[in-house]
Amino acid sequence: MLDDIDFKDYKKKDDIHGTVLYPAVMVAPVQKKILKDIISKNKIVSIFDPFHGSGTALYEAFEISPEIHLVGCDINPLANLITRVKLQGVSQFIFRDIKKIEDYIKKPDGIYEYSFPNIKKWFRPDITDSLALLRTAIMDITSDRNRLYFWYILLDVIRFNSNTRSSTYKLHIKENDKIESMQNTVIDMFLSAAKMNVNKFKHKSDNFILYKNDIFDIIKHFRKNTFDISITSPPYGENATTVPYGQFSMLSLYTIPEYDLELEGWELDNYSIIDNRSMGGSEKSISLTDFELSLIKDYLSLISIRKQKKVIRYFKDYFYFLRELCRVTKKYVVLTLGNRTVDRIEINLVEITKKFLEKNGYKNISSVMRNIPRKRTPRVTSNVYQKPVNSMNYEYVLIYEKNNVTPDREFS
Ligand SMILES: C[S@@+](CC[C@H](N)C(=O)[O-])C[C@H]1O[C@@H](n2cnc3c(N)ncnc32)[C@H](O)[C@@H]1O
Structure with missing residues (x-):
């Protein structure tokens, strides 16, 4: 299904995604290729992106088939504004x-x-x-x-x-x-x-709902098998030490009048509140199952106690999210992921996710590694014990199908 997804010649500036900057966006032609392939072989009514960011996947889905119902969520009001504008376009005047x-x-x-x-x-x-x-x-x-x-x-x-x-x-x-x-x-x-x-x-989608919310407050309200495809790229760690989506957005959020932003009311309290409330940023009363703990315990034993706490906090959120994603998805889960390094130990989010999905009723259709050609996050991010630490240079695209789904045709 995914032979070559490097798209080395793709230039964002040529399409709608190049009209605005947002951190850590997905590569549009990759998402389009995957969605086109799935949509051509299945009857797809709805697509869900629980961390829609700048709306790459939702917009690409709209371009393929405007009839498909799109649902997205993001905690960051700036992401909400960006995606809304990409989908609703401008008026004739x-x-x-x-x-x-x-x-x-x-x-x-x-x-x-x-x-x-x-x-x-x-x-x-x-x-x-x-x-x-x-x-x-x-x-x-x-x-x-x-x-x-x-x-x-x-x-x-x-x-x-x-x-x-x-x-x-x-x-x-x-x-x-x-x-x-x-x-x-x-x-x-x-x-x-x-x-x-x-x-x-110059287009208009009438077929989308965007939630400006914490996904943890939203996802539990969807029924089992609500979405045919869930396609997303979750944060790879807590924002403060990976990608500070919130901090990046604050100068704009403080400039746009509040009535034109979707706000719950707390978002403008300070410069770090969006990052602190994002995935893995604050402790919630979620516990890990024995299976989930088994997926991360080898990594935990290799890192400092202080960092262990952060990693556990992130994975409590991440596994809860994955559990819910498995429940609300009817046919396909498509994830773009990267591995991150904590205390010089690479935490293999990709392998952890694969094992989780396979245990939770999904089978692998395709897994591909993609080189990230240009990154604003430097390849070497920080120093630990005076030695440089590599940041994420590759991303991985995983396509999983819920067991017992029979596509009309086989994937190539
Ligand atoms: C990797 S980015 C998604 C980028 C997106 N795929 C794109 O192409 O623009 C992750 C997004 O997750 C959002 N996020 C982090 N924690 C969240 C949470 N608890 N609920 C909802 N969204 C969250 C961030 O604001 C960020 O926009």
Whole structure:
């Protein structure tokens, strides 16, 4: 089914996924190839991505077949906004609204000042002024679809014009001279991106539901066998030491007015709250079964007590999630995974997951390793006992089928 999935020549900038930056996204053509193959051989009514991030898999599913019902979940309101905009696109009056913003910028009729904790650290004063002007112009747009598209376009503009370095997803302040010499491109970058990308958003899916929630609060409410395919890429460890999706998002979340974000109410409390509440970030009252413990105990014996606690906390969440995923999926589970290193010990999430799925009623259709060609997370991430530690350089795609499902045709 998956012979070559490297897609070395794939350039994100050519499709909708290249219109915005989000950490650790899946590779769209890989997901499309898998989904196309499954959809061509089975009657697929619904697809679920429990950690949808920037919506790669859900959008690709929509492109293949707009009739399929899509359900996604993510704890991060920025992921929710990005995926919503990719799926719902813009209205036919988008050019009129771009012109309206241009006119407002030339002749503003008032500006809503805005602020958030530590704004002066992350934006130069002239950048804050330009953002406040643009933000006011966008707030004046009445079409919800177009207004959300404009916030979406603003995301990369915010990041590019902020004082944080582009080399990492963490908020990490640039050197002073770099901050001072930066050009203010807020307005120009926004207007040209809004015009240049609009053709990629001239579609509309009416067939999706996105939950801006912790998946642990949501998944338990779905009935057994609700989704024909579950396709996702879960976090490989707790956000704080792997990928800080929340921290990456905060400057944008503080800039977009709250009424245009899906919020439960706690998300803007501080810069680390989304990461702390994400998978593996906080202790829940979940226990591991003996089988689950047996899958990780050899790794635990090789790492420090302090790190053991974090690893156990992550796996309590991960196994609970997998248990529920097995229950709510009717036909196929497709996972993109990576292995991570703790105290120089590689925790083989891929093997652990395979064993779990095989024990829980699924059989392997395909498992492929993929080289990750370009990564913002450096290949060597940190030093432990003065020795460099490798980060994840490969990702793996696992396709599992629920036992007793008979596809109409065999997989090639
Ligand atoms: C690897 S990323 C998914 C990337 C996505 N596949 C894409 O292509 O953009 C993992 C996502 O899981 C989300 N996440 C982490 N913990 C979560 C939780 N407890 N509930 C829901 N989403 C969570 C993060 O916010 C992040 O967007």
